Every structure is written in structure tokens, then in C-alpha cells.
Amino acid sequence: MNYIPDILKKVIEDISNLPGYGEKSAQRLAINLLKLPRGEAVDLIKHIAQMLDKIHPCKECGIYTDQEICPICSSEERDKTHICVVEESFDAYAIEKTGKFKGVYHVLGGRLSPLEGIGPEKLNIKTLIERIKKYQVKEVIIATNPTVEGEATGNYIYNLLKKYPLNITRLAYGLPFGSVLENADDFTLSKALEYRVKI
Amino acid sequence: MNYIPDILKKVIEDISNLPGYGEKSAQRLAINLLKLPRGEAVDLIKHIAQMLDKIHPCKECGIYTDQEICPICSSEERDKTHICVVEESFDAYAIEKTGKFKGVYHVLGGRLSPLEGIGPEKLNIKTLIERIKKYQVKEVIIATNPTVEGEATGNYIYNLLKKYPLNITRLAYGLPFGSVLENADDFTLSKALEYRVKI
Incomplete structure (x- = not known):
């Protein structure tokens, strides 16, 4: 594959290590990054770098936050x-x-x-x-x-x-609001029946 | 949405501007970047930055390359x-x-x-x-x-x-090699028939 530039191969390899990515989807993401107006692409990775620097799990609950204790845990x-x-x-x-x-x-x-x-x-x-x-x-x-x-x-x-x-x-199982009964899967429908409530 | 840190929102917004990404898939990518060992994540964005810096379309054919003229166009x-x-x-x-x-x-x-x-x-x-x-x-x-x-x-x-x-x-239309006839879609099968070759 010496027709693919090394650094492009490296980026594809890095991305395909992320969960949910394979070689093809990693290629697509790399190409889409290259096709962005250069300024936007540079901003994107600057923002990702800032995110990696600032965001970490809340010490209390584990939610991603830019503070030591997240606003939810620290709220009175x-x-x-x-x-x-x-x-x-x-x-x-x-x-x-x-x-x-x-x-x-x-x-x-x-x-x-x-x-x-x-x-x-x-x-x-x-x-x-x-x-x-x-x-x-x-x-x-x-x-x-x-x-x-x-x-x-x-x-x-x-x-x-x-x-x-x-x-x-x-959390309760049941029919999602706005759904159509005939499209519900068997499991959801049987749970909705099992946990029916008195009206 | 003040419980989502600003820089995380920014990254999600940036990613969801890429073709093929919506809010949910952008969220997933942002979280997966945060979940990577920090060293790997930093390497990933370093490599993307290098890619953005080095890779551009070949002046001749438009293929992404790290040279002015790609190895294919410059080959004798x-x-x-x-x-x-x-x-x-x-x-x-x-x-x-x-x-x-x-x-x-x-x-x-x-x-x-x-x-x-x-x-x-x-x-x-x-x-x-x-x-x-x-x-x-x-x-x-x-x-x-x-x-x-x-x-x-x-x-x-x-x-x-x-x-x-x-x-x-x-390029020829036809059955993909290793495929099963009964699974071929109508269009592919009718093209395979139309462009049949003498054996």
C-alpha cells in the first residue's frame, strides 16, 4: 500500500482502534477531515485537544465534567x-x-x-x-x-x-410514546402487557 | 444543557458538521475519544494535525498525497x-x-x-x-x-x-465474485444477464 501516504495510514490505523470503527469507516472519517476547509479542521482538532485537557470524570459520580465535582453533585x-x-x-x-x-x-x-x-x-x-x-x-x-x-x-x-x-x-419497560402498536417488537409488547397499569 | 461542559458541546458540534455524523454519533465519538488512554488520544490528534499539514491533493490527478505530484503520476x-x-x-x-x-x-x-x-x-x-x-x-x-x-x-x-x-x-456491472445468485438484487442480476459474455 505504498501509494497511501504514511501519515494517512497512521491516522486510519488510530481511528480504526476506536470502538465502532473499522478500516472503511476510519478511511471515510480521515477523508472527510481532509475535505473540510483547513481552518475548520484545525479548529476541530484544537477543540478536541482542549476537551482532552479539560474534561475528566467527576470524582463523585463519574460524569464527564470540566470541574473536580460536577455541577449536579455539587448542587445543594x-x-x-x-x-x-x-x-x-x-x-x-x-x-x-x-x-x-x-x-x-x-x-x-x-x-x-x-x-x-x-x-x-x-x-x-x-x-x-x-x-x-x-x-x-x-x-x-x-x-x-x-x-x-x-x-x-x-x-x-x-x-x-x-x-x-x-x-x-x-426504568419501566413499555411502549415508547408516539409509537405504533403494530410496529412494536414482541419483547416490548409483552413487557407492556406484563406491566400494565390500572387507569 | 448547562450540565454538558462547553468544550464537550463544542467538539460534538464540530464533529456533527462532518458528513455522515449526527448529534448522537458525534456524542459517541467524543465519548470514545475521552475514554481512550490519554496518551493514545493525544497521539491521535497529533497524527491528524500532521495529516492536515502534509496531505493535499496531487496537482496532477487530485489523489491525496504527501508529495506535490503523487507517486503514481510521477512514475515513468x-x-x-x-x-x-x-x-x-x-x-x-x-x-x-x-x-x-x-x-x-x-x-x-x-x-x-x-x-x-x-x-x-x-x-x-x-x-x-x-x-x-x-x-x-x-x-x-x-x-x-x-x-x-x-x-x-x-x-x-x-x-x-x-x-x-x-x-x-x-467498469462492468455484474455479479460480485463469491456471491449467491438468489441474493443478488434485481438490478445487478438484470445487468449481469444483459452483459452476459460468450464462454
Whole structure:
């Protein structure tokens, strides 16, 4: 492949090491970066460099923040006895957007995935137990994704926490709002039926 | 969204301006960059910066190269009277990998796409005509992608070139090697039938 310049090969190799990227998608991203107006491309990598410099997990909850303790954990108005456990920071941002949750978060930084070699020791679980003891937590809401891996992660955490005197809950399964019944998958529909509520 | 740090929002905005990225996929890429070991992430952006600095289109054919004239165009062994027209550099790299083409390339840098506002003036077409005159080109192989937009681009170029005394060809349509007949789409199968060859 000596017709591909070395530095371009290097960038493609770097990008294809990121989760979710293969050789083709890495090529596409590299080419799209080259096709950007040079000023925009330079800005993009300047911003990424700043991000890498400034952003790190909150010492308390693990959410990505530019402060030592994130604004949610340091807010007087948030109830530290209710912890919502999510896989990634953006899951917490999504819940935050609803404005319905006044507790705090705990970001695992991923999900259990034997195939990708991600075991419990790679997730931010130890500090969850510490927080539960420190703040005498009353409720842990497990809000991992409703996928096989997310469920397995949720179950693992449930088994770890069930010996503590607290409520462990998880997000409801059911029909997404605005959806069409006949398009719902069997699993969602059967869960919606199983957890039907009295009106 | 004041719970998302500003610089993280900025990076997501920058990435989602790239073709093929939306807000969610930009979020995912930003988080994956943050989750990389910091050294690897810093190397990645260092390499991208070097790429942006060193790589530019070949003055002759438009392929991405770190030299003024790419190794293919500057090789004595390549036949400059045969030009293969492709959409992107990686299409040329893919053909190059076959080792079957001894001519030179011409990279358009995209395809006609009225929806994305890409007209002929945004493609590297003018220099193709210059090269045809300069090297008394005998054959132009149109190797745009077999998609609606790629076809339209190929037809546009065909109409521009048909007044010149040269052969204009395009890559064959047909069944991909190793494929299963019953899985072939109708268009591919009907083209395979139409262009059947005597054995």
C-alpha cells in the first residue's frame, strides 16, 4: 500500500482502534477531515485537544465534567440519597433533559461485555458502594440500557446491592410514546402487557 | 444543557458538521475519544494535525498525497494516456490494490449531489479536460460508484468528453465474485444477464 501516504495510514490505523470503527469507516472519517476547509479542521482538532485537557470524570459520580465535582453533585438542591446508575455520561444528560429527576447520577463508564473483555473491574462500580454507605442512600435506580448487555450489567449491580437496606428500582419497560402498536417488537409488547397499569 | 461542559458541546458540534455524523454519533465519538488512554488520544490528534499539514491533493490527478505530484503520476511506468476517473482517493487505492491498472487516476473529490448542493463546479473536472488534451489521452475509464449519484456523475462526464477522440469506458456491472445468485438484487442480476459474455 505504498501509494497511501504514511501519515494517512497512521491516522486510519488510530481511528480504526476506536470502538465502532473499522478500516472503511476510519478511511471515510480521515477523508472527510481532509475535505473540510483547513481552518475548520484545525479548529476541530484544537477543540478536541482542549476537551482532552479539560474534561475528566467527576470524582463523585463519574460524569464527564470540566470541574473536580460536577455541577449536579455539587448542587445543594440535589438529593444525594437517590442515585441513578447509567452506563455513560450521555445517558445521564438524556435523563437530565427530562427535568424529572432530582437525585444524583452514577456513571459506570460502560457495560459488562465479555466479548469486548469488559468485566466488572473495568466499570466504575466500587465508588457506587462507597457512595451508598457515605450518603445512606435510599434508592438506586438502575438505568442501564434495555439491551442484553445493559440488562446483564443491571443484574450484576442488583446482586451487589441487594444486601444493603435500600430500594433498588429500574426504568419501566413499555411502549415508547408516539409509537405504533403494530410496529412494536414482541419483547416490548409483552413487557407492556406484563406491566400494565390500572387507569 | 448547562450540565454538558462547553468544550464537550463544542467538539460534538464540530464533529456533527462532518458528513455522515449526527448529534448522537458525534456524542459517541467524543465519548470514545475521552475514554481512550490519554496518551493514545493525544497521539491521535497529533497524527491528524500532521495529516492536515502534509496531505493535499496531487496537482496532477487530485489523489491525496504527501508529495506535490503523487507517486503514481510521477512514475515513468504508468501510461498517462489511460485515465481512470474515480470519486475519491480511496477508490483509486482500491483499484491500485488489484494491480491490474497501469494507467493513471483522476480523483473528482466527490459526486454530483443536488441534495447536498454539490454541482459540477465543486468537482475536480476542469483539470481532467486539461489532462486529456495535454497527454492525448486514448481512454477514460469512468469508475464512479454504481449508485444513482455515481451514475449521474459518470453520465455528466461522459457527455463532457464524448466530443474528444478517445474511448470512454466504464467498469462492468455484474455479479460480485463469491456471491449467491438468489441474493443478488434485481438490478445487478438484470445487468449481469444483459452483459452476459460468450464462454
